Amino acid sequence: MQQADLILYPEWAFTAHPSNNSPYGDCLQKPGIAIQAGRIVDIADKAEIQTKWHSDHSEEHPGKVLLPGFVNAHCHAAMTLLRGIANDLPLMDWLEGHIWPAEGNHVDAEFVRDGSLLACAEMIRGGTTCFNDMYFFPEATIEAALAAGIRVSAGIIAIDFPSAYAQQPEQYLEQGLATLAEHKAHDRVKMMFAPHAPYTVGDPLFKSIIEADKAQRLGCHIHLHETAFEVSSAEQETGTRPFQRLLQLGLLNEQTVAVHMTQLNEQEIQQCGSLGINIAHCPESNLKLASGIAPIHALLSAGANVAIGTDGAASNNDLDMLSELRSASLLAKAQSQDATALSAAQTLQMATYNGAKALGWEAETGSIAIGKSADLQLIDLNRIETQPCYDPVAQVVYSASRDQITDVWCQGQQLMQERQLTTLNENELLATAQAWHEKIST
């Protein structure tokens, strides 16, 4: 008998890992999953696991399905402190009239740390174990993620305008690279270059990023073709669509996470596929700001890697990956006029494995596979809302709510146990949110 730190016996496990049976992953019945030193060391039938592995800590989870932790492919965690501060407005009114002024008055390292801690709590309670972030003071977001115990891909934010974080374009890169140097040894932390958007970043700063990335190979996380206005105004001013401008600059490749992408012509969809670009699809934010609906089904058919992100809580207004992936699946069916588009299994894979792949982290996280980090969540389907259960994968995607997520692990560390957070203190976070509310409202 080999010794494991933890053995889980759920009713089902959905791997989200490509297999001979399905490119989207297998749904295993009555499996056992053995975990040792933070990694998945065996996956087999319960009976087989019981003959091979022993642990002082093995858990039976009847009625529950084990899934990989969600990978939130696009987030502004700190903006959770601005949750719902302005609603029912188009993107530019929302940004210029509300978000940028509030940020100008309040954003500092403390705001980012406190907002990111609140975001991490919400994400863990929603089954997310990894997020791709873009915000000022990324060192504070990393600090929060480390305290919370989840993975973060933090952005080396870059924008042509001064902020409380940096005054000059080049200073954004310098500070971000200093943060990277400080944290790169930590195996739960990554960083990507994160130029805000084509309309806030000029060619010189893009060229500096491309130059710096020749050495770093971090890849690039950017808002792109979010709205029709973004595309049409660039075309009017320069004669070039932003996607083509970035392509010509050499910014778009298989290490790019292009966020939103609601406005794409057929040529651009094909280019996304041939270049292997990663799309961070944020359907609820795009709907709420009336930005449009990204052509996900066409992008997947073209060969692009499509992941799912919540965007920030100031626009969405939550960090609920389960709701977001359901919206992604339902919208893709309507948009493609094909009810078979984005099956439940494929959608779950987008919210897990595809997200990890977008961040270059698929060797570590995003699916249940031997050798990978134990980044896991349990969802209880033995509830009024998900019974009877003919198909656990469909039940997760189309019926379950995030409160049915009972337990979450990252690197084998349990971050939530029967709905109780282990690394973060909910009451403290609520009090901190309340204090920021009072400060920001006055």
Added chain:
Amino acid sequence: MQQADLILYPEWAFTAHPSNNSPYGDCLQKPGIAIQAGRIVDIADKAEIQTKWHSDHSEEHPGKVLLPGFVNAHCHAAMTLLRGIANDLPLMDWLEGHIWPAEGNHVDAEFVRDGSLLACAEMIRGGTTCFNDMYFFPEATIEAALAAGIRVSAGIIAIDFPSAYAQQPEQYLEQGLATLAEHKAHDRVKMMFAPHAPYTVGDPLFKSIIEADKAQRLGCHIHLHETAFEVSSAEQETGTRPFQRLLQLGLLNEQTVAVHMTQLNEQEIQQCGSLGINIAHCPESNLKLASGIAPIHALLSAGANVAIGTDGAASNNDLDMLSELRSASLLAKAQSQDATALSAAQTLQMATYNGAKALGWEAETGSIAIGKSADLQLIDLNRIETQPCYDPVAQVVYSASRDQITDVWCQGQQLMQERQLTTLNENELLATAQAWHEKIST
């Protein structure tokens, strides 16, 4: 001091009742709501209520918002027993290949009662206090709703095909009217004629319904223009669109609840407005079956009354009104390319007051107003997922999940208290669902 059965002191109350301040309702800060003999007898500032009313049962609810109970404007409650039995399929494949065969094998009065009880439990847990149903054996659905303590508008189902419930078209009406006669004295029960759809009901049966409704004045609940195929095949076979056919028959008026309506031309949208037709918008079911997106913003502008329904759990796959109304708001913004479309307050009113109006029940339920039935729900916003809270109405619509609904009353009777059902036994319902699962799967 006047005596009340119950006084509630929530942090906020959103009335959903048209007022001089807003057609969509007011958000009251620190109000008191006095309830006597199942009715709301006073609404005022907390301090004023405290000087006027005394009760042995008054409750403080800091951090919570009081809302009218949701009105689910279209449901097939019994189909909860078929939740998720077939997914990722277009409407006719789903109906003909899966749903109708399963129904043929299993539907009887016991199936309908058990499925409806499970549905009522899910609806109460999701803040719904009234639902508009269409299914076989409506007497069993009424029995379940009475046991659960919520309001039901049950359908006098009519279809040209035989079923376990009735053999002949006219028999459907006779049985339904007998059920009506039995239950019409109960003030939590209504019935409407419920011809299934234009493609399953011929003109003779429609004419019988119109004739019978001259005496009854029940109104008519019908699936209409759900898919492009429904409309195009009728046009090919008869030269007439189903909407125009029903209009010519005289079936469409301010007592009609037309469900789905994803395929409407400009003339039909205007006719919906001028006739005062009620639309039961079921956005998630329409997306999932790739049926389309109803032009809600245009229908509202034309003057139609738009309510929100979940459809049955076999297609949706849940009865979650909070998720459904969020989808309605987000989709309307994207579809109309206007982020200001369907504000949070207007959307909440659609899910409450407009639903009651569609059922002819707005004098009794659907808003918080003096004299109305105490059909209420409390939502706790003091959670990680909804903090900080700048705007409680936006927070309910765009951030909260149904598990934050803590307490529900119908006619002043408490149906859920701190997430515990009072009229139904969850464990018994889960066991019953499991038994049906085994029977239906074999």
